[in-house]
Amino acid sequence: MAQKYLSNIKKIKFEGKKSKNPLAFKFYNPDEKINGKKMKDHLRFALAYWHSFRGEGGDPFGSATIDRPWEKFSDEIDKAKARMDAAFELFDILGMPYFCFHDRDIAPEGDTLAETNKNLDIIVKHVKEHMKTSKTKLLWDTANLFSHPRFMHGAATSPDADVFAYAAAQVKKALEVGKELGAENYVFWGGREGYETLLNNDMKLELDNLARFLHMACDYAKKIKFNAQFLIEPKPHEPTKHQYDFDSATVIGFLRSYNLMDKFKLNIEANHATLARHTFHHDLRVARINGVLGSIDANQGDLLLGWDTDQFPSNIYWTTLAMYEVIKNGGLGRGGLNFDAKVRRSSFEIEDLVYAHISGMDSFAKAYKVAYNLIKGGEIDKFVKDRYSSYSKGIGKSIVSGKENFESLEKYALSKGEPKKKSGRQELLETILNSYLFE
Ligand code: XLS
Ligand code: CA
Ligand code: CA
Secondary structure (H helix, E strand, O other), rough: OOOOOOOOOOOOOOOOOOOOOOOOOOOOOOEHHHHHHHHHHHHHHEEEEEHHHOOOOOEEOOOOOOOOOOHOOHHHHHHHHHHHHHHHHHHHHHHHOEEEHEEEEEEEOOHHHHHHHHHHHHHHHHHHOOOOOOOOEEEEEOOOOOOOOOOOOOOOOOOHHHHHHHHHHHHHHHHHHHHHOOOOEEEOOOOOOOOOHHHHHOOOHHHHHHHHHHHHHHHHHHHOOOOOOEOOOOOOOOOOOOOOOOOOOHHHHHHHHHOOOOEEEEEEHHHHHHOOOOOOOHHHHHHHHHOEEEEEEEEOOOOOOOOOOOOOOOOOOHHHHHHHHHHHOOOOOOOOEEEEOOOOOOOHHHHHHHHHHHHHHHHHHHHHHHHHHHHHHHHHHHHHHHHHHHHOOOOHEEEEEEOOOOHHHHHHHHHHHHOOOOOOOOHHHHHHHHHHHOO
């Protein structure tokens, strides 16, 4: 496509790990086959519109540092269109298979809901035009139910039923937009669905209402035949002190209690897992073993800072363990790896956006290969199998098959004596992982 805003940047190609060209992939070779499929089809990368095209580099201590040429228009609709034009240029440059957005990222909010919907329609039409010729598809869309002051007490969990209704109307529209643009998933992230203090909070009603809201969303999607996979994205806190979708385990408990388990999967974000004091690996594992690992927000947090830094993922150790879970999950299905990540405030040039995505894409491509080889090598699997082998014979097999009880086990323990100690071999296993990382 003709480049207007990013004309000085050429399409990024794979040059291999020896390349010193900063504008080339070192590990991400989209058409290379591995594990029976092309790399691009395993990884299903997406760009997050809010960070890459709405992020301005401001923080609580200082103003915006990022000043893009496509932001020059005074009319908000013209500006929204220009931004989208620039975005499709970047998708093309990076060979980005997917993108993701919130409704309010792509079109300005009007004075009324009707006006806002109209603005959205104009931009959706514009996106559709681009999608006719672009290879980039929509991984997911979502509704921003957290920025506007009306949502200060929550959206589906607001104490005000009028706000609940407003949020429902907004999600209804976002589902229609998702269908119109062929979104493969739809995400619910409840940034304000939580509380600041329990002193003013009816937790039971709020959770019941959240479930009611999600059921209504499922019903409406079914009605309009929007077949996207629905995803809930856990996060423990920020912006609220406590968010109801705290982590994978909490969300799974919620889905089970409210009969939603077969309708939702999880979108796991690395930085949210670490904010919940889990590893990224942990939250993916919990989702996977419960059959709800749906998609990933691919970023990383700075563990020395207590907030959601949303950095581009570059830590290969973490990305490898993430890909290990993804491969064990049999892939992500209709999900993908969305770079919910922002360039640092001081990385304000357009090139930085390109370097950032190259870094993220390479980090996950390398990780996929390492994780694949690690699984193929089989040492970890064999160790784990042996570690639990007592459950496939004798008394263990009998426990697992439900034949034992406390009385029979007491009898067994009395006759057997002290169990033998066995090493967990953590250090050895870490060395094995390193041998794959550095081969
Ligand atoms: C914020 C979340 C948000 C979701 C989509 O912390 O990561 O951006 O991914 O609403
Ligand atoms: Ca996210
Ligand atoms: Ca985040």
